[in-house]
Amino acid sequence: MNTFPLFFKLENRKVLIVGGGDVALRKADLLSRAGAAITIVAPSICDELHALLSDEKHTLIYENYNKKYMQGARVIIAGTDDEALNHQIHADATALNIPVNVVDTPHLCDFIFPAIVDRNPIVIGISSNGKAPVLARLLRARLETLIPQGYGKLAKLAGEFRSEVKNKIPTLTGRRQFWERAFEGQVSQLIFAGNETEATAQLQKDLAETAKKIANQHSDDTEVATNSAANLDNQDTDSDISNKGKSPVGEVYIVGAGPGDPELLTFKALRLMQQADIVYYDALVSPQVLDLCRRDADKVFVGKKRSNHAVAQLGINELLINSAKQGRRVVRLKGGDPFIFGRGGEEIESLRAHEVPYQVVPGITAANAAASYAGIPLTHRDHSQSVRFVTGFLKAGAPNEKFENLLDTNETVVFYMGLHSLARLTTGLINAGRSPETPIAIVSNASMPNQQVLTGTLESIVALQEQNQLPTPALLIMGDVVALHDDLAWYNKHNKDTGDTETNWLRAGTAITDQDAKKPIDQQAHALSMIANLAAQQEEGLE
Numbered sequence: 001m002n003t004f005p006l007f008f009k010l011e012n013r014k015v016l017i018v019g020g021g022d023v024a025l026r027k028a029d030l031l032s033r034a035g036a037a038i039t040i041v042a043p044s045i046c047d048e049l050h051a052l053l054s055d056e057k058h059t060l061i062y063e064n065y066n067k068k069y070m071q072g073a074r075v076i077i078a079g080t081d082d083e084a085l086n087h088q089i090h091a092d093a094t095a096l097n098i099p100v101n102v103v104d105t106p107h108l109c110d111f112i113f114p115a116i117v118d119r120n121p122i123v124i125g126i127s128s129n130g131k132a133p134v135l136a137r138l139l140r141a142r143l144e145t146l147i148p149q150g151y152g153k154l155a156k157l158a159g160e161f162r163s164e165v166k167n168k169i170p171t172l173t174g175r176r177q178f179w180e181r182a183f184e185g186q187v188s189q190l191i192f193a194g195n196e197t198e199a200t201a202q203l204q205k206d207l208a209e210t211a212k213k214i215a216n217q218h219s220d221d222t223e224v225a226t227n228s229a230a231n232l233d234n235q236d237t238d239s240d241i242s243n244k245g246k247s248p249v250g251e252v253y254i255v256g257a258g259p260g261d262p263e264l265l266t267f268k269a270l271r272l273m274q275q276a277d278i279v280y281y282d283a284l285v286s287p288q289v290l291d292l293c294r295r296d297a298d299k300v301f302v303g304k305k306r307s308n309h310a311v312a313q314l315g316i317n318e319l320l321i322n323s324a325k326q327g328r329r330v331v332r333l334k335g336g337d338p339f340i341f342g343r344g345g346e347e348i349e350s351l352r353a354h355e356v357p358y359q360v361v362p363g364i365t366a367a368n369a370a371a372s373y374a375g376i377p378l379t380h381r382d383h384s385q386s387v388r389f390v391t392g393f394l395k396a397g398a399p400n401e402k403f404e405n406l407l408d409t410n411e412t413v414v415f416y417m418g419l420h421s422l423a424r425l426t427t428g429l430i431n432a433g434r435s436p437e438t439p440i441a442i443v444s445n446a447s448m449p450n451q452q453v454l455t456g457t458l459e460s461i462v463a464l465q466e467q468n469q470l471p472t473p474a475l476l477i478m479g480d481v482v483a484l485h486d487d488l489a490w491y492n493k494h495n496k497d498t499g500d501t502e503t504n505w506l507r508a509g510t511a512i513t514d515q516d517a518k519k520p521i522d523q524q525a526h527a528l529s530m531i532a533n534l535a536a537q538q539e540e541g542l543e
Contacts, residue, residue, distance in 0.1 A: 002129045003112060011035035012057065014072050018065050018089055019079030020045035023103050027077050028052055030113065041069050042080075067092045075111070078102040106130030115140035119152035121159065150192040154183065154199075157191065161203060168211040173277065173327065178210055180275065250277070250324040252351055254344045256337040256363015260286040261447040264369065269361045276331035278323050280316065284335025284473055286448070293331065313343060317350035324356045335473075337365040341391050341416045365389075366475055367414040370446035374453045375488030376481055383480040384412040392418035392425065399424065403432035412479035419474045422465055426458045429478075434458060439482035444474040451492055455485055 015031050017024045020042030028038050028049060039059040040049060053060060061069065065085060070076060076098055078089040090108045093100035102108035106129070114125030115136040124143060128136045158179065169175045182188065182203055190199035253272040258264040265273075273279070273293045281290055283303030290299065302311040302319070311319070316332075323330045338344025338360055351358045367389055371378045378387040390406065392399070392415050399421060406413050406429060418425055419442065430436050436459035444452045456464045458478070 003127065005114075005125055005127070006111075007123065007125075008034075008075065010074060012037050013074040014039060015075050015077070016041065016069055016073040017077045017079060018042065018085075019077075020049060021079070021081075022046070023079035024077070025049050025052065027079060027103070027113065030116070032058075033118070036074075039069065039073070041065055065089065070096055070098060073098055076100045078108075117143050117147060119147060119149060119155070122151050122155045148192055150188075150194075153196060154188055154191045157187075157196070157199060157203065158182070160200075161207065165207060168207060169214065174210075174214070178207070182206060249356060250326065250328045250330060252320050252324050252330045252332060252347075252356055252358040253361060254332045254338045254347060254358060255334065255361045256342070256365075257281075257285045257289045257333050257335055258364040259336060259366050259369035259447040260284070260289070260445070261369075262286070262288045262292060264364050264447060265289065265292070266361060266363070269363065272329075272359070272361060273331055273333070275329055277328040279331045279333055280319060281333040282335050285333050290333070293333070297331075313346060317347055320347060320351060321354045321356055324351070325354075334363070335366070336369075337363045340365040340367070340389060366416065366446055366473070367477075370443035370475055371414075371477060373447050373451060373491040374441065374443045374477070374485055375490055376441060376443075376477055376485050377488070378412050378414070378477075378481065380481050380484070383410075383484070385410050387412045387414065389414050389416065390418075391416045392421050401428055403428040403434070406478075407433050409435075409438075409480065412477065412481050415476040415478070418476045419465075419470075419472055422476070423462050425476070426462055430458055438478060439480060440476060440478040441482045441485060442470050442474055442476055444470040444472070446473075446475070447491075449492075453485065453489065455482055 010031060011034070013036055015036040016039045017027055017031075018041050020040055021044075024040060024042070025046060025048050028040070029052060031038055032052060037057045037059075038053055039061065040053065041061045041063060043062060043064055045060055045062065050060070065080075065088075070092060076089065076093045078086045078100065080086055080089075086102045086105060086108065090100050090102050093110075099110040100108070101111055101113065106112075109130065112127050112130060114127040115133070117124035117126070117140055124140075124147075126136045126139050126143070165175055165178060169178055187199050187203045187206065190196075190202060253276065255269045255272060256266075257269070270292060276294055276297050278298040278300065279290070279293050280300050280302045283301075293299065300319070302316050320330055320332060332338075332344075332347060334342045334344065336342060338347075339362070344360060348358050348360065367378065367387075370376075377384075379385065386408075388406070388411055390413055401424075415425060422442075426440070429438070436457060438458045440456060440458055440461050442454045442461065442465060444450075444454075452468075452470050454461070454464055454468050454470055
């Protein structure tokens with residue numbers, strides 16, 4: 001971020017505006033809505049400012065600028081057409097450590113006026129950091145159409161109940177889940193329909209029911225402790241009581257994160273990512289996608305690369321089960337699609353065996369993304385009537401050498417995890433009877449800013465790759481449709497220079513993390529530590 005978004009409390013606080021024309025009017029109009037006590041200093045002040053600032057808490061001073069008027073100001077705005085004066089105002093404000101905005105002069109601004117979507121008390125600010133204010137306003141206009149006015153009323157209603165909810169629901173997770181039900185359920189629908197009285201009654205009812213459940217749970221926990229101390233002999237009774245005392249099981253969402261471009265996420269994936277209490281993510285999940293998860297969710301790296309598994313699959317399964325049994329909402333964020341070489345099936349088999357609720361959200365698999373962004377249609381009426389997805393390696397790292405199944409010239413074949421065995425694959429296909437002139441493409445970092453495509457034939461592609469060294473993640477597309485790439489390619493077609501790969505989304509298949517975020521190695525240690533702790537939880541019955 002070039003700037004950090006903050007919201008200033010300006011109610012009855014002095015704001016100094018130097019200037020008395022249209023620029024000052026626009027800023028004064030915004031600031032007056034926030035309750036600021038505005039002081040205007042200018043030798044000439046327009047009539048519109050007079051009308052806007054007629055309240056006695058505002059001050060109009062018909063004088064030239066003087067530094068003394070900065071005394072007590074919370075923020076300062078320079079809105080004059082005198083460049084030398086604007087620089088002087090900036091220097092004076094800086095000397096007094098008062099934030100200053102020199103209108104239309106970004107390098108002299110300590111803060112920026114955003115384009116604002118006002119659903120008081122919900123306020124959304126959009127800034128382009130002074131680069132494209134018109135674009136920011138267009139984005140605001142789009143958001144205005146998407147966000148109902150009722151959200152402001154919904155926020156006010158939540159504010160009225162906040163203290164009561166905090167008193168009756170003791171845990172942070174419990175309160176979060178209560179508010180999410182309210183904001184996504186009948187309470188919000190009643191607000192949007194204009195039935196505020198009914199919405200208030202419904203929220204009160206929901207809170208009473210939730211508090212009652214919590215009280216009953218506490219009572220059950222007390223009963224469990226008492227009966228355990230008494231060493232009851234009745235096995236059935238023990239089982240029933242034990243089940244009563246357990247925390248409610250959470251839910252696991254197996255989410256396909258797609259190939260890397262965050263705009264390729266589904267709406268459902270985004271919604272569940274925003275709800276998750278903890279996120280277990282793979283190496284191929286881009287930082288931009290991970291950043292769309294809820295900010296305060298725990299994020300644990302469990303990525304697997306060729307010959308380097310941060311956490312073994314059985315360990316990942318146990319982490320998902322353990323987190324869900326703690327009552328948490330768990331997102332398992334996987335690159336591409338969970339059910340296409342993503343081992344999502346193994347994870348839900350484990351969840352099902354332990355009676356953990358789950359959902360699966362499909363994602364755009366790498367084959368679709370690579371083909372689409374490379375301009376290589378996987379099927380084409382004139383070239384290919386079917387498509388086959390093949391992995392370069394089988395279970396336990398055994399190479400896939402079933403080349404006799406890949407000889408149909410009317411079929412497109414996509415190889416996952418095939419780049420490191422390119423020579424073996426091409427030689428095996430040619431020896432099995434596939435023409436050495438068969439077109440084949442390598443697509444690296446599909447859908448990302450540093451995407452690269454290399455085309456050749458089964459006979460030439462190995463030498464071309466040795467020369468060009470396209471990095472992982474990458475997959476191979478084989479078939480006559482590859483010949484369409486030169487005509488149909490569209491992504492990055494006019495920008496062959498991928499720039500500094502250090503700043504791109506992925507490097508050699510490893511997600512880039514912010515320097516201030518948890519490092520992947522720390523997250524791996526965290527995940528491994530969690531697995532080790534499972535050994536002490538015999539009552540969970542985990543393998």
